[in-house]
Amino acid sequence: MATLKDKAAIVGIGSTAFAGRLPESEKTLACRAVLAALEDAGIAPSEVDGFASYTMEETDEVELAKAVGAGDVTFFSKVGYGGGGSCATVAHLAGAVATGQASVGVAWRSRKRGSGPRPWTNTTAQLPTPAQWTRPFGLLRPVDEIGMLARRYMHEYGATRDHFFNVALACRNRANQNPAAMMYERPLTREMYMTARWISEPLCLFDNCLETDGALACVIVSAERARDCRHRPVYVHSAAQGLPAQHHGMVNYWNDDPLTGPAWTAARHLWKQADFGPDDVHVAQIYDAFTPLIPLSLEGYGFCGRGEGAAFTEGGALEIGGRLPLNTAGGGLSEAYVHGFNLINEGVKQLRGASTAQVPDARTCLVTAGEGVPTSALLLRS
Amino acid sequence: MLRPVIDDDGAPFWKYAARGELRVQACAAPACGEPRFPPRPCCPRCGSFDSEWRRMSGRGRIWSFVFPHPPLLPGYAEQAPYNAVVVELLDAPRIRLAGNVVAAPDAPLNSVAPARLRIGAGVRVVFTRDGLPRWRLERA
Numbered sequence: 001m002a003t004l005k006d007k008a009a010i011v012g013i014g015s016t017a018f019a020g021r022l023p024e025s026e027k028t029l030a031c032r033a034v035l036a037a038l039e040d041a042g043i044a045p046s047e048v049d050g051f052a053s054y055t056m057e058e059t060d061e062v063e064l065a066k067a068v069g070a071g072d073v074t075f076f077s078k079v080g081y082g083g084g085g086s087c088a089t090v091a092h093l094a095g096a097v098a099t100g101q102a103s104v105g106v107a108w109r110s111r112k113r114g115s116g117p118r119p120w121t122n123t124t125a126q127l128p129t130p131a132q133w134t135r136p137f138g139l140l141r142p143v144d145e146i147g148m149l150a151r152r153y154m155h156e157y158g159a160t161r162d163h164f165f166n167v168a169l170a171c172r173n174r175a176n177q178n179p180a181a182m183m184y185e186r187p188l189t190r191e192m193y194m195t196a197r198w199i200s201e202p203l204c205l206f207d208n209c210l211e212t213d214g215a216l217a218c219v220i221v222s223a224e225r226a227r228d229c230r231h232r233p234v235y236v237h238s239a240a241q242g243l244p245a246q247h248h249g250m251v252n253y254w255n256d257d258p259l260t261g262p263a264w265t266a267a268r269h270l271w272k273q274a275d276f277g278p279d280d281v282h283v284a285q286i287y288d289a290f291t292p293l294i295p296l297s298l299e300g301y302g303f304c305g306r307g308e309g310a311a312f313t314e315g316g317a318l319e320i321g322g323r324l325p326l327n328t329a330g331g332g333l334s335e336a337y338v339h340g341f342n343l344i345n346e347g348v349k350q351l352r353g354a355s356t357a358q359v360p361d362a363r364t365c366l367v368t369a370g371e372g373v374p375t376s377a378l379l380l381r382s
Numbered sequence: 383m384l385r386p387v388i389d390d391d392g393a394p395f396w397k398y399a400a401r402g403e404l405r406v407q408a409c410a411a412p413a414c415g416e417p418r419f420p421p422r423p424c425c426p427r428c429g430s431f432d433s434e435w436r437r438m439s440g441r442g443r444i445w446s447f448v449f450p451h452p453p454l455l456p457g458y459a460e461q462a463p464y465n466a467v468v469v470e471l472l473d474a475p476r477i478r479l480a481g482n483v484v485a486a487p488d489a490p491l492n493s494v495a496p497a498r499l500r501i502g503a504g505v506r507v508v509f510t511r512d513g514l515p516r517w518r519l520e521r522a
Contacts, residue, residue: 118453132389133386133392133420133479133480134480135386136384136385136386137466137514138458138461138464138466138482139448139480140450140458141450141454144448144450147450148446148447148466149446151501152501197451198451198463199450200448201463202448253478254419254478256476
């Protein structure tokens with residue numbers, strides 16, 4: 001059977017600044033990130049013939065292609081479910097270049113979630129089907145929906161707020177090393193965390209990701225082409241999407257086991273295609289819109305057993321030098337929340353040896369997309 | 383306050399709720415009979431398009447709960463912090479309904495002291511005047 005293994009590589013990454021408010025439009029930010037990524041790769045925009053994005057992205061490929069000066073485009077795809085689609089963009093482009101449907105693929109994300117409206121405040125948009133079963137009862141925001149799973153997780157497995165703090169702290173510590181991070185000069189203490197205001201109890205302010213204006217992009221080419229690019233290639237070793245049986249989206253309350261989410265489905269396929277396993281992952285970039293997604297994902301991707309994700313975070317395990325250094329640019333919690341695309345670019349930086357919080361000799365990295373919604377994930381290697 | 387945005391599959395649930403009845407969709411194929419929620423056109427277990435709306439006793443247990451704090455939509459913000467719960471039905475433990483625990487059918491969403499909520503606590507369904515299910519603690 002043909003596989004995707006190491007047939008494509010990420011050869012360019014680019015981003016704008018991250019801030020609560022950037023003056024330029026989402027489209028302009030998208031163009032800046034894409035051109036920066038192409039410059040990083042040493043590839044002319046006219047060579048781009050593939051695009052991939054994910055939903056809630058306002059700038060479509062028509063606008064982007066004509067603005068940056070792309071050539072004839074022969075592959076374009078858009079993946080659903082917001083932050084769950086981040087890694088799938090790279091997966092689709094890797095498949096496209098590996099099968100000759102395109103030769104230079106660009107994936108991107110541009111968002112003004114810092115200065116723009118919060119999606120959940122829009123009550124005129126027709127709500128997706130499950131909303132009739134949750135929104136009237138005041139489960140209004142993603143934090144309320146995940147808070148429900150978080151409390152159940154705490155009840156079943158003895159997880160505590162200190163475990164969620166371990167996650168928030170690791171991300172904040174890495175952001176404090178990263179001058180591009182929104183929280184670069186803002187250390188976090190346990191006292192700050194424990195006295196912070198609730199957003200949806202049991203989740204407090206610091207359990208929530210940032211609200212960011214910014215854009216990122218990356219460039220994917222075949223392994224052969226990658227050898228001629230400016231930087232050390234970062235190979236897409238394995239890629240997977242995940243939509244589990246009887247899954248319901250973020251309000252996944254109606255199947256046999258709501259605490260087993262899309263990560264489990266993506267992980268089974270990811271590891272099946274890979275030459276290495278969870279113990280061989282040197283650094284991880286795990287989607288962190290909310291802190292409880294980390295213990296759930298650690299279980300789903302096989303770093304520990306069911307119910308052990310909270311305990312896994314103890315003893316500095318997620319810090320540099322720990323068992324699994326996490327979100328080494330600060331993640332969505334403390335670098336920027338751009339629907340997880342910054343996690344992809346940070347994975348590339350780690351495997352180039354160019355992170356602001358470099359894990360010594362990192363050669364393998366797991367990157368994941370939003371957990372709780374239909375998701376996707378990548379295993380990258382240098 | 384938000385009203386349910388009802389779709390074709392969900393309409394019977396709300397029609398029965400307006401009459402004060404808690405009913406859940408179930409497969410009507412004689413060899414199957416599996417209940418399912420949220421409602422959908424066909425049975426994911428046997429593929430039958432025949433379904434019925436099965437009356438539930440209205441008794442359940444709290445599966446989990448949150449206390450949302452602002453920022454929230456108007457109407458909800460004024461009652462915050464309020465409780466939102468997921469209730470597991472005793473008649474069909476894999477059917478779980480989101481809702482609110484209240485002191486009386488039309489009482490505010492914050493009408494029960496937060497400390498009284500526990501995972502596993504028994505609750506019983508009641509209905510508001512405009513046909514929304516709510517839950518009262520069995521040990522009032």
